[in-house]
Amino acid sequence: MDSFSEQIVKQGLDGKRLLIVIGTVLAAVAICAVTALFMLQMLIPTIALCGFGIYWIATSQSWEVEYAVTNGDIDIDRIIAKRDRKTIVRVRGQKIQSLLPVSKEILAKPYGRVVMAARSAHSATWCFTYKGKAGMTLVLFEPNEDVLKALRGGLPRLVQIETDRAMRTM
Numbered sequence: 001m002d003s004f005s006e007q008i009v010k011q012g013l014d015g016k017r018l019l020i021v022i023g024t025v026l027a028a029v030a031i032c033a034v035t036a037l038f039m040l041q042m043l044i045p046t047i048a049l050c051g052f053g054i055y056w057i058a059t060s061q062s063w064e065v066e067y068a069v070t071n072g073d074i075d076i077d078r079i080i081a082k083r084d085r086k087t088i089v090r091v092r093g094q095k096i097q098s099l100l101p102v103s104k105e106i107l108a109k110p111y112g113r114v115v116m117a118a119r120s121a122h123s124a125t126w127c128f129t130y131k132g133k134a135g136m137t138l139v140l141f142e143p144n145e146d147v148l149k150a151l152r153g154g155l156p157r158l159v160q161i162e163t164d165r166a167m168r169t170m
Contacts, residue, residue: 005150006068008079009142011119017061024057059083065117067147072154076117076141089115089139091130093154099128099163101170102140109138117141 112135
């Protein structure tokens, strides 16, 4: 029997993204002011282009992460402004070497690649590791219970036992 579970985690507007939007608006105003001073006939096209630029950059700061687990295999996609989808992790459940709650000990180890698939490092509740092209990869994410159970079903037996032990202690 096939199993499927998915979850979408929305990213809020944090300080960095807000600064990008404010900087874009200020740059557009400066461009329009310079155009008004030196090339008045180009003011309307400049305003239109700046308006579109502001819209594009501001909406690009809104993104969400989708976790999709199918038969124990996980795909994590970043969806930017509901117009662009990029796969950031795709791994078979059997390749996962650990699935544990986030801890300081796990974060202290060296990794070839760290993937942030949560709203922030502080909101990430679980992590898993697997061996990829860049070496050992750590993925930080915040799954709900359904996604966690679906992912657990595709793990190697020893990793399942380790994950069950961690779930009982939480």
